[in-house]
Structures are given as C-alpha cells and as structure tokens.
C-alpha cells in the first residue's frame with residue numbers, strides 16, 4: 009500500500025524527470041501517514057521519518073527516476089534494521105529455566121504459555137506450567153485444560169501468586185523439568201501494587217526469560233506499557249499475539265525503538281501450535297501494508 | 298501561554314494522534330476547529346481547547362439518550378461479539394449484576410463453546426451476579442446454546458438474555474460465517490432481530506478498531522459498542538472515526554475487572570479524558 013501511495017505521489021514527477029525538495033517532502037508525508045496508520049507511536053514515527061529523510065538525501069533520491077521504489081526500499085530496510093536480530097532462547101546454566109509471562113489483560117498470556125510449552129515438548133524438552141493467575145475467574149482451569157491439551161503438567165496451589173510460584177519451582181526441580189513457564193494475571197502497567205506483585209513473583213522464582221505478551225492491535229500506548237514493564241521487570245523479550253488478524257502491528261517497531269526489547273515470538277492463532285519465531289523481514293512488510 | 302498560532306494546532310494534532318485518533322479524522326477535526334474558531338472569533342488557548350472538546354463530544358451526542366434497547370415483549374436478547382480478549386465475558390457478568398440490582402432477572406448464555414474454560418468463566422459470573430445460566434458441553438454448537446437459552450428464558454420468565462460468543466478475528470471467514478448463523482438462529486428464536494448486538498472494543502486498540510467495526514457490523518448487524526479497559530491509559534481515539542462513517546453508538550464503558558466496573562457512555566467524559 010505504501011508502494012501505491014508513493015507511485016501516485018511520484019507519477020507526476022516522472023514526467024518532469026527530476027525531484028525537488030518539495031516532492032521528497034510530499035513523499036515523506038505519505039510515509040508518515042502509512043506508519044501512523046500502522047499504529048507506530050507518534051514520537052517513534054517522528055524520529056523514524058527524520059532518519060528516512062537523512063537516508064533519502066544521502067542516497068540522492070533527488071536525482072532518481074525510480075525514487076518511489078528506492079524510498080520504499082529505504083523505509084523497509086530501516087524497519088528491518090530497527091527490529092533487529094533473532095535472539096536465541098536463554099537457557100539457565102542449571103534446570104529449570106524459568107519463563108515469566110506478563111502483560112495487559114486479555115493479551116494472550118495464558119494461551120502463549122501453552123503454545124510455548126507445546127513447542128518445548130516438540131523439541132524434546134520437559135516443561136511445566138505454573139498457574140499464578142488467581143484473580144481471573146476460571147484462569148487456573150483454563151491453564152489446566154490447555155496443559156492437558158499439550159500434555160504438560162500444570163502446578164496449581166493455594167495462597168498468593170508468589171506462594172504458588174515458589175511451590176511450582178520446588179516441584180519443577182523435584183521432577184527434573186527443563187523449563188517452568190509462569191502464567192500471571194493481566195494487569196495495568198500503571199497499577200503500582202500489581203506491578204510490585206509481578207516483581208515479587210519474579211524475585212521468588214528467579215527468571216531467565218521475562219516476556220511481555222502484547223496484543224498486535226495495541227495503539228499509541230504500546231510505548232508507555234512496554235516501558236513500564238521494562239522498568240519494573242527488565243524484559244528479555246516481547247511476544248506479539250493475534251497477528252492472524254489484520255492489525256498492522258506497528259507497536260512492535262515502537263516498543264523496539266523505545267525500550268530496545270526484541271520481539272521473540274509471534275502468535276498467529278488460537279490453537280496451541282500457532283506460535284512462530286519472529287521475523288523482522290515479514291514484520292517490516294506487514295507494517296508497511 | 299495564550300498565544301494562538303500554528304504551534305497550538307500542531308500540539309493539538311500530536312495530542313489527538315497520541316490518543317489513537319486516525320490521521321484523516323485528526324485533519325478533519327482540526328480543519329473544522331479552525332473554521333469554528335474563525336467564525337466565532339475564539340481568542341484564547343483555553344477557548345480553543347474547550348471548543349475542541351465540544352466538537353469531539355458532539356460527534357457522539359445522540360448516544361447519551363440511549364441506554365440498551367429494551368423490547369416491548371421480554372425477554373430482551375443482548376448479544377456480545379468481538380475479537381479475542383476484549384472483555385465480552387466480563388462485561389456480561391457486570392451487566393447481569395447491574396440488571397439484578399434493578400430487580401431484573403437476567404439469564405447468561407454460554408455461547409463460547411470453543412475456548413478453554415470459557416463456559417466455566419461465564420458460570421462464575423452467573424454465580425457472582427445471581428443470574429440464571431444456560432450452557433452446554435464444550436465443542437457443542439454455539440447457535441444451539443443461544444437458542445436453548447432463549448427458550449429457557451421464556452419458560453422461566455427471565456427479563457434479559459445476555460449471550461456470550463467466542464472471540465474471533467474478523468479475518469477468519471469461517472468464524473464470521475458461524476457468527477452470522479448464531480445471529481440468524483437467535484432471530485428465529487426471538488421472532489425479531491436481537492435487541493442489541495454489542496461489539497466490545499478494547500480501549501488499547503489502535504486503528505484496527507475501525508476494521509473490527511466494519512466487519513462485525515457487516516456480518517452481525519452490530520447495534521452498539523462497548524468500550525472496555527478505560528481504567529488504563531489508552532484513550533480510545535479510534536472511536537471518533539467510527540462515529541461519522543458507521544453510526545455505531547457507544548453504549549457502555551468498562552472501567553475495571555470488578556463486578557461494579559461498568560458505566561453508561563458519556564461523550565463529555567470521553568472528550569475530556571482524551572486530552573487528560
């Protein structure tokens with residue numbers, strides 16, 4: 009779609025055979041609209057556009073008759089570069105490796121726990137899940153049903169989420185599990201008490217992966233949300249879910265640009281096999297529309 | 298401070314965009330604002346901001362008089378639809394409690410027969426709110442559950458049927474077809490269209506809200522919107538664009554995870570919160 013927009017902008021210029029600074033600015037305006045419509049954060053878009061303009065000047069877009077193609081390539085390459093390299097799984101020096109799943113309400117944490125568990129089973133590993141969401145109605149039951157579906161034990165318990173987490177890691181060690189995946193309740197990034205609880209759960213088990221599960225439809229607040237979880241927890245990665253919808257997912261770019269946290273996995277459906285490794289190339293294409 | 302210049306309009310543009318208002322709607326709003334400011338000779342920054350809030354609120358104005366549609370012949374059927382995780386099930390629980398407190402007799406229909414523990418989740422809300430409950434076993438046909446619930450409501454003298462449906466992405470045509478079927482089956486059981494088909498939207502959602510409203514509107518005959526999770530920081534500006542194009546009144550607002558956390562939508566509140 010960005011290609012189509014730019015072709016329109018540049019079609020009149022082709023006839024003139026050269027580009028003025030105004031022409032390039034009009035083209036950059038189209039890039040800005042495309043990026044904002046993709047839910048990239050306003051502040052991130054501003055910096056992004058500045059870098060694009062710099063590169064456009066650097067590559068002498070003013071002298072090019074294929075300026076639209078060049079510009080699309082520059083934008084795409086810039087997104088891919090920003091999104092960064094693939095990050096391998098952080099295995100603990102001694103088992104179990106602990107993965108903590110965190111995020112806003114309804115983002116897909118519980119489902120993602122089961123997806124990751126299934127992935128690990130397929131890789132010949134022995135995971136366990138911990139049902140530390142004691143707040144949402146039937147959340148523990150939900151994880152138990154999913155655990156049965158993927159053939160992975162689920163630890164449930166009494167007391168507080170911290171108590172359950174402590175019991176779970178003991179049990180995981182006792183059963184020689186390779187990975188303990190900790191499901192937590194959805195919470196607001198601005199809820200200090202619940203953010204403290206999350207930090208307490210982390211402290212109780214000692215985590216090796218701390219993943220922010222983010223809904224691909226999230227808009228401008230992606231930056232504030234990610235920053236808050238990053239500040240409180242120190243994230244090792246982001247999982248972006250519901251990419252089987254048609255949200256462009258610009259939040260991914262925003263979060264990476266502002267917090268530096270890399271996207272590790274992508275949720276592509278409700279089924280427990282709908283989890284993929286993150287691909288910056290594919291994401292760049294999607295953001296550009 | 299107090300200087301009316303281009304800087305103000307670019308500040309306002311930034312605030313609107315940061316609130317998830319689309320680029321096109323932002324331009325539209327600011328152009329109308331400039332006209333209004335010129336015509337009415339508004340000369341202060343406060344005056345312009347007040348005018349802007351008024352302009353945004355007035356796009357929703359006609360919603361304020363509307364609660365949820367109550368039919369002449371009970372029970373009412375209010376169906377809840379939307380993408381995954383937005384708050385459909387929780388909203389039903391809150392609404393059931395509110396109806397009980399008004400002396401009504403709501404019945405909850407567990408129309409999400411797909412997702413793990415969805416039926417159990419709604420059952421907890423039925424217990425908490427004191428509502429009647431109709432569910433079947435997981436994997437059973439969603440439309441049949443809604444049909445049975447309507448029949449049960451009539452037999453028991455319930456006043457309202459609140460029907461839950463499974464979350465779904467509007468890009469999945471088979472699931473959207475299934476939803477269309479549920480609506481038609483409900484229509485047959487009621488002898489009229491559902492009294493409300495409420496599309497539940499998460500306030501954190503960006504521009505995809507428009508896509509959701511278009512597709513669900515088309516398939517399910519959406520009559521109104523519920524905006525959830527406004528207790529967070531997201532402003533829900535994508536809603537502004539929906540008003541002119543699609544005529545979808547915002548009826549209810551979810552303000553938290555507790556049973557009491559549901560209010561009627563207020564356009565003035567929405568406009569003020571946008572710039573808070």
Ligand SMILES: Nc1nc2c(ncn2[C@@H]2O[C@H](COP(=O)(O)OP(=O)(O)OP(=O)(O)O)[C@@H](O)[C@H]2O)c(=O)[nH]1
Pocket residue numbers: 111112113114115116117118119120141144147192193194195221249250251252253274275276277278282381382412464465466
């Ligand atoms: N289409 C689609 N749906 C998903 C995906 N991931 C999760 N879901 C669905 O999103 C909804 C919410 O998922 P949950 O796993 O319950 O989300 P959660 O973050 O644990 O929610 P809370 O515990 O309430 O905060 C469910 O309907 C899931 O089936 C995905 O990648 N694609």
Ligand SMILES: Nc1nc2c(ncn2[C@@H]2O[C@H](COP(=O)(O)OP(=O)(O)OP(=O)(O)O)[C@@H](O)[C@H]2O)c(=O)[nH]1
Pocket residue numbers: 113114144194196379380381382383384385386387388409412415462463464465497525526527528529550551552553554558
């Ligand atoms: N903070 C906040 N959380 C909410 C609100 N409404 C719902 N939630 C939470 O959002 C999460 C998802 O709510 P559900 O009611 O399961 O959403 P759903 O649309 O039925 O989800 P699916 O059936 O899986 O598509 C739960 O953790 C709820 O407690 C709200 O107004 N504010």
Ligand SMILES: [Mg+2]
Pocket residue numbers: 117118119141144147192193194
């Ligand atoms: Mg959960």
Ligand SMILES: [Mg+2]
Pocket residue numbers: 385386387409415461462463464
């Ligand atoms: Mg539900």
